[in-house]
Amino acid sequence: MHSLSLNGEFIHYQLDGPSHLPLLVFSNSLGTDLRVWDPLLPELKDQFRFLRYDKRGHGLSSCPPAPYQLDDHIDDLIGLLDALELSQVTLCGLSVGGLIAQGVAAKRPQLVKNLILCDTAHRIGPASGWDTRIDTIRAHGLEYIADAVMERWFAASFRQEKTAEVALWSNMMVRTPVEGYIGTCAAIRDADLTASSAALTQPTLCVVGDEDGATPPDLVRSTAELIPGARFEILANAGHLPCVEQPKALAALIRDFLAEVTEPLSRYEQGMQVRRSVLGNAHVDRAEANKTAFDQPFQSFITEGAWGSVWSRPTLSKRDRSLITIALMAALGHDEELAMHIRATANTGATLDEVRETLLHLGVYAGVPASNVAIRIAKETYTGMGIAIDGGKN
Numbered sequence: 001m002h003s004l005s006l007n008g009e010f011i012h013y014q015l016d017g018p019s020h021l022p023l024l025v026f027s028n029s030l031g032t033d034l035r036v037w038d039p040l041l042p043e044l045k046d047q048f049r050f051l052r053y054d055k056r057g058h059g060l061s062s063c064p065p066a067p068y069q070l071d072d073h074i075d076d077l078i079g080l081l082d083a084l085e086l087s088q089v090t091l092c093g094l095s096v097g098g099l100i101a102q103g104v105a106a107k108r109p110q111l112v113k114n115l116i117l118c119d120t121a122h123r124i125g126p127a128s129g130w131d132t133r134i135d136t137i138r139a140h141g142l143e144y145i146a147d148a149v150m151e152r153w154f155a156a157s158f159r160q161e162k163t164a165e166v167a168l169w170s171n172m173m174v175r176t177p178v179e180g181y182i183g184t185c186a187a188i189r190d191a192d193l194t195a196s197s198a199a200l201t202q203p204t205l206c207v208v209g210d211e212d213g214a215t216p217p218d219l220v221r222s223t224a225e226l227i228p229g230a231r232f233e234i235l236a237n238a239g240h241l242p243c244v245e246q247p248k249a250l251a252a253l254i255r256d257f258l259a260e261v262t263e264p265l266s267r268y269e270q271g272m273q274v275r276r277s278v279l280g281n282a283h284v285d286r287a288e289a290n291k292t293a294f295d296q297p298f299q300s301f302i303t304e305g306a307w308g309s310v311w312s313r314p315t316l317s318k319r320d321r322s323l324i325t326i327a328l329m330a331a332l333g334h335d336e337e338l339a340m341h342i343r344a345t346a347n348t349g350a351t352l353d354e355v356r357e358t359l360l361h362l363g364v365y366a367g368v369p370a371s372n373v374a375i376r377i378a379k380e381t382y383t384g385m386g387i388a389i390d391g392g393k394n
């Protein structure tokens, strides 16, 4: 678990995925913590790494007394990005997280390369509604409003079919500290980003669920019309949390949008990305540091040819290519490369049992001596990696 002391509060955050991949930063909605992105992340994990955090008054972050200003939340996220030395990120905000995202993009434009605004607006009113909600929670607690909130969060069919899951999300909401929840209600009530969001320069995608009862499609459309050049999309069969209800469809929109606004990678850049994802940063950094004019053309050739062309192709997964490569290195007696590709299984997902079967298979087609040497090298390599070789099935 990681936290940073920012603006006098501890902010809990989580960074997932290999560092060579482009970064998506997420900011959560009212009454949710960073787990709200759990259903979405597996859909995007091959293309991105992720920074998630709990805003003040939510999740594991500290909870100062209410009320908060939107600027408190904005400054927390700016502090987090600065402390982690991150800039030019793609920032994805959900509901009040989308207000925070717009605020960060306006206040520190260099930090934000692209904006993804889910079920949010430049102003989420009316103020009287937030005052009523604050008074109701002060009088009766969060449980009292839970059913009404679930109706805004989730489409009718989801509520009917996924009763157990809805109960868990409701638990997350009602377990939010009351001070954190109403502190953030006050921040939403007082926020009006009309002027600053009209001046945003980042490519922006605005997404909304067709059954969103908190920030309905027309409201989100008005924000998309305000932000210069913003793209607007409606997701079918989703309420206020499409990352929970429609993670595949939302991931597809995010991928399409980022592909549209991102310069395509050169063959070399693509190769470097895949090479790092398979062999690991430490290995590639070492190879780069040892590179001289003598082997520079060869390094470019393998980066572009092997990694940027063949390993980058679809159809076979990295795990498939990993096992094929291990079989070939073993059959051809390339011991050093065999050990390197066994170490790479930590990144490709090929398991010890699968490598063992591959080397057994090798004995039939390449001969027992090749298999025998390869099994010895595999045992030495796994031991060097700190992996217990006796843990596999018999």
Ligand SMILES: O=C(O)CC1=CCC(=O)O1
Residues within 6 Å of the ligand: 028, 029, 030, 031, 094, 095, 096, 097, 124, 149, 152, 188, 214, 240
């Ligand atoms: O709780 C709701 O009604 C939904 C919501 C409004 C702002 C936010 O972040 O969530």
